[in-house]
Amino acid sequence: MFIDFPKSDFVLKGLEDIVIPPMVKIRQKFDSSCIEDIRGHLISNMNETITDKEWYRDKRICITGGSRGISNIDLITKTVVDQLKEWGAKPFIIPAMGSHAGGTAEGQKEMLATFNIIEESMGAEILSSMDVVQYSSLEDGTPLYIDKYAYNSDGIVIINKVKPHTNFHGKHESGLAKMMAIGLGKHVGSAMFHMKGFPTFAERIPQVCEEFLKCFKNVFAVGIVENAYDKICKLEVVPRENILEKDAELLQIAKKNMAHFKYPHMDVIVIDEMGKNVSGTGFDPNIISHEVLDYQQLFVRGLTEDTRHNACGIGFVDISTQRMLNDIDWDSTWTNIANSTVLYSGRIPMYANSDKEALLIAIRSCNNIDFNKAKIVRIKNTLHMDEIEVSLAYWEEIKDYEGIERIGEFREIQFDAEGYIIE
Structure with a gap:
């Protein structure tokens, strides 16, 4: 069962005044010991x-x-x-x-x-x-x-x-x-x-x-x-x-050996994809949850291909996009969720019409921050925690940490004509 979610037209004042901060790619270093053969x-x-x-x-x-x-x-x-x-x-x-x-x-x-x-x-x-x-x-x-x-x-x-x-x-x-x-x-x-x-x-x-x-x-x-x-x-x-x-x-x-954020304090987390092949709840709460991190809003952009449209754990997401919700098979998702008995993990989150709009709303919904200096982190999924993107304000907090390396230059997030992030 797929649902054709309509375009959202709600109004949130102040979005037009927010500047999305530039991001930079960093490398978090962990123990890399592994079995070769x-x-x-x-x-x-x-x-x-x-x-x-x-x-x-x-x-x-x-x-x-x-x-x-x-x-x-x-x-x-x-x-x-x-x-x-x-x-x-x-x-x-x-x-x-x-x-x-x-x-x-x-x-x-x-x-x-x-x-x-x-x-x-x-x-x-x-x-x-x-x-x-x-x-x-x-x-x-x-x-x-x-x-x-x-x-x-x-x-x-x-x-x-x-x-x-x-x-x-x-x-x-x-x-x-x-x-x-x-x-x-x-x-x-x-x-x-x-x-x-x-x-x-x-x-x-x-x-x-x-x-x-x-x-x-x-x-x-x-x-x-x-x-x-x-x-x-x-x-x-x-x-x-x-x-x-x-x-x-x-x-x-x-x-x-679990990966983690070296600095656990941020305003907005952006996850490019979630799915059952990543974790039972789409992303690993042992890495991203309010028990281990101090953050305000979680924005998830899409599903992995291997999850086969199962969005178990979507209820833990604060905001997503129309595109992502239209990609969810709710029968498959709710079968899994009902079986687990954790029904709230299947709730439908707030959604925006594009990545850009969702990110602006997530920043605007944070309390007691400078909206133009938001601490933002972006990851592909919780299986990939070594190379991540962070905003300038977050980088300033962690730049002197051991096991942290900047591997790029700051750049503005690029959006396509529909407002979705260009990879």
Whole structure:
């Protein structure tokens, strides 16, 4: 469902007196340590960690494919497929992404395709279904579900990035345990879990993981951690008995490697794109939220291509544009949001008729600032925090900070004839 939003004609006095400040590109420096030979590293790790290789001969092994954008996820998945084949196994891949991609089998298979996870490139079947099997339940009676293809397989390989979650904090957040608790549960299992509410996640995720591992003996995991430059800095094959322990350990590494703003005080944040491939809420609240930053207005200009028009998290945006709202598939977005039970994240924000108008409104709506000296930061998305653009007033605050480098000259933002930013 797409909505044709009309042109907005509301009046806000004072816009004509505001001068949008010049911007300059800067580089924020973070730890850049990463794994160069991903395939070689993973093959070596699989052969060192998995000791019962003969067991895999002629076994049908299910490999999970999630909805998050992960560096080299196609290479990682292909490497796991190839190594399993080397051991004589018959691997296949399933989407393991809860209710994402519209909550449909076709949509989830198409989501994997955006990461180049297709049968031709992987050399393995991709079996996508929303059908599930109840395999157990928690002590409080909550039923636990798993994708039917995973249930009927001989073994399961959990592949996922480990990172801080956007809506709760605990020993286990987004990672290997969550993939078992929610991703593999498809729409039905994900809905059952989310109905208990995010405040219960930190306690319930390890409970589900423990029950999962009791019921499914032939499991191992591949845990992935990215650095601030979206490069893989940690890649570990984890045997079944160590999954919970390693999931918690990798989360702490991920938190230390997260990108962030070196100076957390600004007036307006401009994000060029948001999407499910970036974060569950379109942009990572661990990087951009009022809990970690002191800012007044958030302006988001558009959606990523890989999000497939899903704007989950749009409700956290202060202002956007007519063009962006017209690009949103509200059925897909609200399916995801209703399943998460956080309905306000699907609210429609104020919108303007162009980028220029939206930026002026965002500046004008800030309290107690000099409108012509606004502290503005602009990023592509929260996966790209190394090179960002900042206004003169913001630069003056951070120019002497360690790990900050100016890499361009100040320039005026260029707009096209319709008032949209020229990239």
